Amino acid sequence: MGRKAWLFCWTELGAEHVGIIQSLISTCKLHDIDPYTYLTDVLLRVNEHPASRVLELTPRVWKEQFADQPLRSDLYREMKPQ
Incomplete structure (x- = not known):
């Protein structure tokens, strides 16, 4: 993500939410x-x-407590090769 990517957030609140998601990732x-x-x-x-x-x-903390058995969506089961 570069500096110009923030132009697509439309609002300051949108940019703040993008920042939160990028921080988590x-x-x-x-x-x-x-x-x-x-x-x-x-x-x-x-x-x-x-x-x-x-x-x-x-x-x-999630890695220590939940990473061994993460919850999966139904889509994961459909995409997983048999």
Whole structure:
């Protein structure tokens, strides 16, 4: 992502959200976590996970607690070679 990519965010709020997502993806890469697996697991888990334990969903802590058995979407099962 370069400097000109921010022109496509349309608003300051949009740019802030893009920055959050890019930060999560970069943090995943720093911790040798597949960003797709992490984001899929967290988005599936967030509905049932207690808000008081949100720290567990950060990439570093997630890797220690959930990386061995990540939640998968139904699309993963369809895409996985048999």
